[in-house]
Amino acid sequence: MRPSESARNSVANLVRLGESLLREDSNARLDAELLIAHVLGCDRVAVYRDAEKKVSPHHEQAFCELVSLRSSGRPIAQIIGIQEFWSLPFVVDENVLIPRPETELLVDLGLAHLRSLDAPVIADMGTGSGAIAVAISHERPDATILAVERSIAALAIAQRNCARHARSPIYLVRGNWLAGLRNYQFDLIIANPPYVASGDALINTTSIRFEPKEALLSGLDGLEAIRELVAGAGQALKSGGMLAVEHGYNQAMHVRTLFQQHGFCDIVTERDLAGHERATSGRITGS
Numbered sequence: 001m002r003p004s005e006s007a008r009n010s011v012a013n014l015v016r017l018g019e020s021l022l023r024e025d026s027n028a029r030l031d032a033e034l035l036i037a038h039v040l041g042c043d044r045v046a047v048y049r050d051a052e053k054k055v056s057p058h059h060e061q062a063f064c065e066l067v068s069l070r071s072s073g074r075p076i077a078q079i080i081g082i083q084e085f086w087s088l089p090f091v092v093d094e095n096v097l098i099p100r101p102e103t104e105l106l107v108d109l110g111l112a113h114l115r116s117l118d119a120p121v122i123a124d125m126g127t128g129s130g131a132i133a134v135a136i137s138h139e140r141p142d143a144t145i146l147a148v149e150r151s152i153a154a155l156a157i158a159q160r161n162c163a164r165h166a167r168s169p170i171y172l173v174r175g176n177w178l179a180g181l182r183n184y185q186f187d188l189i190i191a192n193p194p195y196v197a198s199g200d201a202l203i204n205t206t207s208i209r210f211e212p213k214e215a216l217l218s219g220l221d222g223l224e225a226i227r228e229l230v231a232g233a234g235q236a237l238k239s240g241g242m243l244a245v246e247h248g249y250n251q252a253m254h255v256r257t258l259f260q261q262h263g264f265c266d267i268v269t270e271r272d273l274a275g276h277e278r279a280t281s282g283r284i285t286g287s
């Protein structure tokens, strides 16, 4: 039997219910609001504005199913299909890494290098959702960007985000890091590659277990992809060009050593907002 209109839950009641069911989650209230907004097809402002509105049984059931999905550990971004990055809403699914706030630091590093250059040519290696390429394109409409990715499923998501947000040409290319780019010369090669060690227990214990392993794992020490990128980037950079990579909080020293071994100069590591060494860059100068 369907509950009468007066017996139905209000938006505010369901948010409270969701919050209590998600109490293990540090963002329980926010997540409950995002889930009800997703189910009702509105934004969070409307969740407050329409707090006393009654919710249909159909929407209530859909909300409870999503709360249960969230309490199983699935990331909120995958449930609602959107993650904000660089103040833009990116489409995401289980085939791409959910863009992280610390990656905005890498974008900042890249943009700072591009400041003195007109019409720069950029490669974003392992573009995933397209987050880095799109953010740079947003700031630099004069740029030309090649965004390389091995996963076809990720490229389909990147395509949607580029179509929605890009302000400069972004060419999506299926490829294996720098292989196949021998005829190009870039002003900037930027990458947030996989950098988790394959035996790292973290991968099975937190919500990152829902993200694609190929976006996270990189050999026994987590440095396989970075090693390959640093070794190959010198050939693909113009004189004065920069390589900038994100890495694990405990990998900075190894990454700087790799940059030195491969002839980079002006090697700098930047810390993220949590104070962790998070992104390293270096430049190649002409011989």
Ligand SMILES: C[S@@+](CC[C@H](N)C(=O)[O-])C[C@H]1O[C@@H](n2cnc3c(N)ncnc32)[C@H](O)[C@@H]1O
Pocket: 096, 097, 098, 099, 100, 103, 125, 126, 127, 128, 129, 130, 131, 132, 148, 149, 150, 151, 154, 175, 176, 177, 192, 193, 194, 195, 214, 215, 216, 225
């Ligand atoms: C850590 S995710 C970064 C995604 C996105 N750039 C971001 O910052 O949110 C790394 C990406 O590299 C891709 N990848 C892994 N191995 C690759 C390879 N050999 N060549 C190209 N892309 C690769 C993965 O599929 C994944 O999308």
